[in-house]
Amino acid sequence: xxxxxxxxxxxxxxxxxxxxxxxxxxxxxxxxxxxxxxxxxxx
Amino acid sequence: xxxxxxxxxxxxxxxxxxxxxxxxxxxxxxxxxxxxxxxxxxxxxxxxxxxxxxxxxxxxxxxxxxxxxxxxxxxxxxxxxxxxxxxxxxxxxxxxxxxxxxxxxxxxxxxxxxxxxxxxxxxxxxxxxxxxxxxxxxxxxxxxxxxxxxxxxxxxxxxxxxxxxxxxxxxxxxxxxxxxxxxxxxxxxxxxxxxxxxxxxxxx
Numbered sequence: 001x002x003x004x005x006x007x008x009x010x011x012x013x014x015x016x017x018x019x020x021x022x023x024x025x026x027x028x029x030x031x032x033x034x035x036x037x038x039x040x041x042x043x
Numbered sequence: 044x045x046x047x048x049x050x051x052x053x054x055x056x057x058x059x060x061x062x063x064x065x066x067x068x069x070x071x072x073x074x075x076x077x078x079x080x081x082x083x084x085x086x087x088x089x090x091x092x093x094x095x096x097x098x099x100x101x102x103x104x105x106x107x108x109x110x111x112x113x114x115x116x117x118x119x120x121x122x123x124x125x126x127x128x129x130x131x132x133x134x135x136x137x138x139x140x141x142x143x144x145x146x147x148x149x150x151x152x153x154x155x156x157x158x159x160x161x162x163x164x165x166x167x168x169x170x171x172x173x174x175x176x177x178x179x180x181x182x183x184x185x186x187x188x189x190x191x192x193x194x195x196x197x198x199x200x201x202x203x204x205x206x207x208x209x210x211x212x213x214x215x216x217x218x219x220x221x222x223x224x225x226x227x228x229x230x231x232x233x234x235x236x237x238x239x240x241x242x243x244x245x246x247x
Contacts, residue, residue, distance in 0.1 A: 018110045018111070038225040039116050042223070
């Protein structure tokens with residue numbers, strides 16, 4: 001999606017277990033929901 | 044992977060629910076929510092620097108409800124114009140303002156009046172005069188083309204009804220060579236249509 005928008009050098013830099021310990025943890029695990037850090041640059 | 048809403052999702056209800064939830068986070072961050080909030084969460088789960096957070100007004104950190112950490116992606120250089128889309132009570136915005144320094148500017152955008160007011164108050168309490176907060180929408184940013192060196196966003200664009208439009212707006216406001224330090228949630232498995240139509244699950 002970011003590449004389609006025109007960005008370059010798109011890269012996932014880090015992931016986080018954002019919903020651990022919340023009431024949505026089970027559904028988050030079922031669908032593989034994680035927090036991520038992404039870098040992108042406008043050429 | 045679906046990047047747009049189901050055609051019969053009530054977009055107005057979604058936006059109202061988002062405003063309502065985050066107004067509540069602004070007014071009562073210790074209330075009951077389906078997601079973590081606050082500086083301890085930010086440090087323990089998202090690797091924010093505790094010492095840096097301790098220097099910020101409590102009003103900005105207590106209501107923090109981000110999902111990742113844009114400040115770990117790349118440094119924000121002194122003198123930068125930084126835009127924070129969905130700035131909330133201002134924790135990321137104030138950190139960005141400190142990095143940008145007095146020669147730079149940090150502009151926060153939020154669609155929730157309560158959060159925008161809280162961010163402005165936090166900036167005043169922090170003594171930061173390079174901060175501005177504008178009421179606005181991620182899909183139609185109140186910013187000129189090519190006006191930002193850096194755009195950050197934390198747990199916000201996943202709430203938009205059309206990610207392609209939202210990403211297009213980020214691209215529009217960045218200067219050539221500008222960087223997008225993007226923090227959000229992703230799903231590994233395709234969501235069912237019924238899940239994607241459930242407004243409660245959109246807002247956590």
